[in-house]
Amino acid sequence: MIDARAGAPADRRFRRFGRARDVTRRLARHQAGMIGFGIIVLFLVASLTAPILRPYDAARDRHLLQRLEPPSVHHWFGTDELGRDVFTRVWYGGRVSLRVAVVAVAAAAVLGTALGLVAGLAGGWTDTVLVWLADILLAFPGILLAIAIVATLGANLTNALLAISITHVPRYFRIIRSVVLSLRESEFVQSARALGSSPYRVALVHVLPNSLSPLIVQLTLSVGVAILEIASLGFLGLGAQPPTPEWGLMIKAGYRQFLNAPWLSIFPGFAIYLSVLGFNLLGDAVRDVFDPRLGGR
Amino acid sequence: MTAYVLRRILGLIPVLLGVSFLVFSINRIIPSDPAYALLGEKGNAAAQQALARELGLDKPLFLNRAAFRSTHRVAALFDSQYVDYMGQLLTGNLGKSFFSRSPVIRSLLARFPATFELTVVAMLIATLIGIPLGVLAALRRGTWVDTALLVFALSGVSFPIFWFAIILIYAFSVHLGWLPPAGRLNVTDNLVPITGLYVLDALLRGQWGTALDALRHLILPGLALGSHAMALIVRMTRSSMLDVLKQDYVRTAASKGLRRPVVVAKHALRNALLPITTVVGLSFGSLLSGAILIETIFTWPGIGSWLYDAISQRDYPVIQGGVLFVAFLFVVLNMLIDLSYTLIDPRIRYA
Numbered sequence: 280m281i282d283a284r285a286g287a288p289a290d291r292r293f294r295r296f297g298r299a300r301d302v303t304r305r306l307a308r309h310q311a312g313m314i315g316f317g318i319i320v321l322f323l324v325a326s327l328t329a330p331i332l333r334p335y336d337a338a339r340d341r342h343l344l345q346r347l348e349p350p351s352v353h354h355w356f357g358t359d360e361l362g363r364d365v366f367t368r369v370w371y372g373g374r375v376s377l378r379v380a381v382v383a384v385a386a387a388a389v390l391g392t393a394l395g396l397v398a399g400l401a402g403g404w405t406d407t408v409l410v411w412l413a414d415i416l417l418a419f420p421g422i423l424l425a426i427a428i429v430a431t432l433g434a435n436l437t438n439a440l441l442a443i444s445i446t447h448v449p450r451y452f453r454i455i456r457s458v459v460l461s462l463r464e465s466e467f468v469q470s471a472r473a474l475g476s477s478p479y480r481v482a483l484v485h486v487l488p489n490s491l492s493p494l495i496v497q498l499t500l501s502v503g504v505a506i507l508e509i510a511s512l513g514f515l516g517l518g519a520q521p522p523t524p525e526w527g528l529m530i531k532a533g534y535r536q537f538l539n540a541p542w543l544s545i546f547p548g549f550a551i552y553l554s555v556l557g558f559n560l561l562g563d564a565v566r567d568v569f570d571p572r573l574g575g576r
Numbered sequence: 577m578t579a580y581v582l583r584r585i586l587g588l589i590p591v592l593l594g595v596s597f598l599v600f601s602i603n604r605i606i607p608s609d610p611a612y613a614l615l616g617e618k619g620n621a622a623a624q625q626a627l628a629r630e631l632g633l634d635k636p637l638f639l640n641r642a643a644f645r646s647t648h649r650v651a652a653l654f655d656s657q658y659v660d661y662m663g664q665l666l667t668g669n670l671g672k673s674f675f676s677r678s679p680v681i682r683s684l685l686a687r688f689p690a691t692f693e694l695t696v697v698a699m700l701i702a703t704l705i706g707i708p709l710g711v712l713a714a715l716r717r718g719t720w721v722d723t724a725l726l727v728f729a730l731s732g733v734s735f736p737i738f739w740f741a742i743i744l745i746y747a748f749s750v751h752l753g754w755l756p757p758a759g760r761l762n763v764t765d766n767l768v769p770i771t772g773l774y775v776l777d778a779l780l781r782g783q784w785g786t787a788l789d790a791l792r793h794l795i796l797p798g799l800a801l802g803s804h805a806m807a808l809i810v811r812m813t814r815s816s817m818l819d820v821l822k823q824d825y826v827r828t829a830a831s832k833g834l835r836r837p838v839v840v841a842k843h844a845l846r847n848a849l850l851p852i853t854t855v856v857g858l859s860f861g862s863l864l865s866g867a868i869l870i871e872t873i874f875t876w877p878g879i880g881s882w883l884y885d886a887i888s889q890r891d892y893p894v895i896q897g898g899v900l901f902v903a904f905l906f907v908v909l910n911m912l913i914d915l916s917y918t919l920i921d922p923r924i925r926y927a
Binding site: 511515516534552559563 | 590592594595599602603731733736738743745746750861862865868869872873883884887892895896899
């Protein structure tokens, strides 16, 4: 297995390829992980094909004669108080949530990784200050900081994305920094430095590739978390604004009419649940595969 | 030990300073001028200026260089909005609500017991159900029971709690009629609060029926709020138990002929508790921010629903004060949990 080969003085590039193939193969055999992967692919394909299969304009979509109809053959998920087809809106909601979640997480990962590399390699005052800043951001539990930011900047989807992204930065910062600290004194980093590699080269060529597995695990799980956070902000009125078909916002609008039209909030909620479950299943599987010692945690 | 506790408390200061600085900065990037917001349409320029002077909003944000140049006193340099704000914070002054005009700290303290009671019940539900389920999953590792519990646990962190809350209300209040859908007490209950924790208050006053009613009101919001933490606890208990069950001392205890329940409870679970405590502690934070969503749905009169109202009204002093309060609480809680490790695990002795 990987560990047996890791000690051998093999060609590094060969080893990395071997490992990537090994990981992919084991992931493909991971049943729960593949179910999660399937769910994610389903949501991605649905989001990408939506404009082709079912053109939709959120602002103009009103059929006042078909208000609050329960689920039927024509309207699979029923219609809302403006006669809009809930199925179409849930379908388009995936485009909003996935896009915002992926962009927010990707931006946080890039910034957090860069800062983590800087803090870990520079050490000293730079490290102390960056760790302090991360601790400050982590002092706000859950979406509290995002709420404070959006409530002040103004409620819209862009600010929600920005706020969620900021709250995710310290997680990546911490992961990467701890990897750097564990590698900084290792022989291959020391020898690279002794041979005169610049700090950038050490960071990008020697340290970053070794941080990839915790990074990928965190990325997968974070997208799920971000989808939940966007929905929460939407539910609080701090995310997407009407008439955007956003899942959290749809639940907010639907829950006032829960007694006579439960389908308005049940289906968007189920879409959130399913998509987040997909990312969590895949994230767990990726973690199992990258770190076999954890064995099914 | 004492030195360690003192060091941890001192270590909080830079983080708390940073938190208050961040909240202050967010506060000052409000697009609208607070003096204008307070006076509304009726205020003229002169009145706005007078109010800004009264509130100290005419001073510079951080360093008052102009005052320093004119007086040449170092103290004048710190005659700024930030220093004023910190001075107010130290005396527990979080400003006044734009709308009710009442001090933020007073509403905060009045509403905190409700949130505290809800959070504690949510955590109790999460641990009392989560730990046994996690132990069960570990003991039945690899069977369908284990798989079912893992799916349950993964689902628990995958759905939005506000959605779960709505479904709970529909199932248990509307459909079955077993539990109340909102509030802390029935209108017929007559309780004069002592601590603000209604179950405790009713017990102290000997009103058993009222205590039971307060408890019934806590079940649905507690379950909804605690669902996420419960799922995390199931997962953590399972993996922690699996680690511990492999240890030599567990095998020794079993081979001594001790009964299985004794081995599991006394030898395994006690040693598996440390990582579980970490999850419980970290979950308190998610409960505090989740309370904003859950209290709104259950019209629970705590700081969560109060913050939600403030958000919808753009009541900035309330939002900033509430956020600051919750963050401070979270930081202090985390420290207490860190300190509690020394009590649970005697091997950890901080010098």
